[in-house]
Amino acid sequence: MLTLYYSKGTSAIAPHILLEEVGADYAVHEVPIAKGAHQEPAYLEINPKARVPALMTPNGVITENPAILTYIAATHPQAHLLPDTPFERAQADALNAYICATMHVAFAHLQRGARWADGEQAHAAMKAKVADNIADCASVIEAHHLKGPWAMGDHYTICDAYLTLPPRWMAKVGVDLAAYPKLKAHHEAMLHRPATLAVMAIHGL
Numbered sequence: 001m002l003t004l005y006y007s008k009g010t011s012a013i014a015p016h017i018l019l020e021e022v023g024a025d026y027a028v029h030e031v032p033i034a035k036g037a038h039q040e041p042a043y044l045e046i047n048p049k050a051r052v053p054a055l056m057t058p059n060g061v062i063t064e065n066p067a068i069l070t071y072i073a074a075t076h077p078q079a080h081l082l083p084d085t086p087f088e089r090a091q092a093d094a095l096n097a098y099i100c101a102t103m104h105v106a107f108a109h110l111q112r113g114a115r116w117a118d119g120e121q122a123h124a125a126m127k128a129k130v131a132d133n134i135a136d137c138a139s140v141i142e143a144h145h146l147k148g149p150w151a152m153g154d155h156y157t158i159c160d161a162y163l164t165l166p167p168r169w170m171a172k173v174g175v176d177l178a179a180y181p182k183l184k185a186h187h188e189a190m191l192h193r194p195a196t197l198a199v200m201a202i203h204g205l
């Protein structure tokens with residue numbers, strides 16, 4: 001049995017979608033960030049980094065979206081969500097690393113500037129850069145990481161669940177998805193999948 005620790009509307013949407021896609025036997029445990037639940041001792045025992053998502057597995061806790069997505073796919077091989085060849089696997093890892101370590105971090109500068117600098121002026125300066133940085137990240141994904149129709153080409157993989165997040169970040173900072181035809185088509189295709197729709201409903205989206 002797996003347990004996904006999540007907060008509604010966060011990046012936990014990605015592993016949540018993948019758990020639905022593979023038909024996993026899983027439970028959910030809500031950790032509402034807005035109420036500070038991710039900072040409470042009970043949750044810090046699950047994830048000392050005070051972030052969601054986290055996935056409790058029979059072997060212990062996994063944190064970090066790319067690792068969680070890979071674990072779900074690797075433990076449900078019948079769903080074929082990991083590319084077969086070493087090169088394609090590395091390409092998938094590259095996209096997931098980019099979403100996690102560059103685009104998500106760029107988006108975090110909107111609300112979490114205090115992690116990088118002190119003072120209102122510094123936070124305002126960081127916020128002012130977020131839309132441009134998110135647009136740059138979207139351009140990189142559009143040009144180099146999204147083969148179409150799915151991220152890795154003809155087959156849905158772990159990257160596709162993670163790619164549900166960039167359009168959400170883009171919308172929040174006013175970057176027009178229509179300017180990125182492959183990302184837009186991907187987003188629309190995702191919204192036709194029952195797993196995506198089920199998770200969006202749970203997250204109140």
Ligand SMILES: N[C@@H](CCC(=O)N[C@@H](CS)C(=O)NCC(=O)O)C(=O)O
Pocket residue numbers: 010011012033038050051052053063064065066100104112
């Ligand atoms: N690198 C982590 C980032 C996780 C993360 O930042 N999650 C956000 C929600 S999308 C969070 O927990 N925010 C609470 C906070 O920053 O205090 C991952 O990919 O799992």
